Amino acid sequence: MFEFDFIEWLSSQVTEHPDVVLGVGDDAAILRNSEDLQVLTTDLLLEGVHFESGSATFKQIGRKALAVSLSDVAAMGATPTVAVLTFAFPQRLEFAAAQDIFRGALELAREYRVAIVGGDTNRWSQGLVVGSTVLGSLKHAGWPISGARPGDLLLVSGSLGGSILGKHLDFRPRCDLAAALAATQLVHAATDISDSLTIDLAEICRQSKVGVCLDAMRVPIAAAARARSEQTGRPPLEHALFDGEDFELLLAVDPEAADELLTKPELAGQLTVIGAFDSSDRLVLKREDGRAGPLPVRGYEH
């Protein structure tokens, strides 16, 4: 039977982990607690919403399901430890495709030293669904999205825009960067860019009760944003502001110490200051021509 065969196969694939007392194949996994605090996050990926079966490979779909949760763990300044996965496989899906979906998640899990410890496998007559839930260990107080303070600098990792051309599938969750930043204790708030730079920034401001001035000149534009611009005729900056699914970290950082942070060898080139938070209730965009106006907040509509 498909489900039992699949679970038996995947049980042979998963690797050991010091936190795991009992893994795949029981009613629940048993885990050792290695830190006083931990984080827990969950995501559901849907065919036709978060991926298209025609353009993404099965391995990419499985990889993305886990990657989006790892990115959420990074956005709390935590280190992912274990994951559970859920699957709703369409009846028409071949066994080898189900294996590839799992392999995509498993390869990423190994790379990030995350143990897959359980899950739930089902088949149905509708679209492919892959869910992931990840636990992480937290060695500090965490980076709540409500933690930005007036005067904090706004930093972003990597570069933004045009993720639909590939990065939305093969992005690297910023766990290593998060670990390096967590050690500095300079980050007040963070989130990862899933909806879009402007939507996720607006959410930091809303929850932190601060305003922000975003400097368009400083926003790091991805090569993919320029490539996408040639397809759409819209400026690359718009793609950086509104495309979403970059899965980069957006951070509110103590301004006194930001210089120190930006010049650390292990962080060099990974972060860009793109604005500053203030005590207003306004979201402002300083445009490339120097003029400031209200920040348009929009993103990829699922």
Add this chain to the structure above:
Amino acid sequence: MFEFDFIEWLSSQVTEHPDVVLGVGDDAAILRNSEDLQVLTTDLLLEGVHFESGSATFKQIGRKALAVSLSDVAAMGATPTVAVLTFAFPQRLEFAAAQDIFRGALELAREYRVAIVGGDTNRWSQGLVVGSTVLGSLKHAGWPISGARPGDLLLVSGSLGGSILGKHLDFRPRCDLAAALAATQLVHAATDISDSLTIDLAEICRQSKVGVCLDAMRVPIAAAARARSEQTGRPPLEHALFDGEDFELLLAVDPEAADELLTKPELAGQLTVIGAFDSSDRLVLKREDGRAGPLPVRGYEH
């Protein structure tokens, strides 16, 4: 917008919990670790597979999504602490229906003192999907499904069969019973009956490398199994053996101490001895006429 409005609404509904440092509304929840060991389990409920929108209410659907995971936690002898939920709502689903799905889960969570600490909300054009992941705290070594020993007695909670008439939606996860049993340290292995008594029993035997003799005369037959029997013309016992979704606990218990356990006031009437494990590799059914034969293993086909 549906998703944001829904999350804002549900943020106002959830209650506090001593283990929760940061709950709904961030990239991940932050949790305090209260025990050295914890359990983690996940389930995905699918429209047309685990429930029918026509016959189950929205509250029942949300309740069941959480209940199946609570049952898995009970089957490890653990106490559930926190949960995260995922939703794929059909575009046609009304906001009030989404609220009812959440309310169904939330009411059960409150009853079981479980905090809902996060989730992921999506909409799509296909069927309703509700996922749940639950963490539990474990104060002993756990009840692995591989832990049954030759000579152990086979016990079951409650009564079995006919769950399709209602119990598959409104069953009570056996967390209180599990807590009382865990305190006795007499349980060697456990699982909950989801697929069917015979399928889940066969899985205990397979993973524990033991045989079993199941005594048909002793199997507690639910009133619903008799009612179902009148609909199907099949004997009530068949419904008890093969229907599944009873979500009762199936336990391998130290035989020396089983008497003590069965006479404890707090457990009285909740457990029935229905067989014994042995060192063979056979699954045997002792029938009502006293004859023994191979145990047929089958269940509800999803």
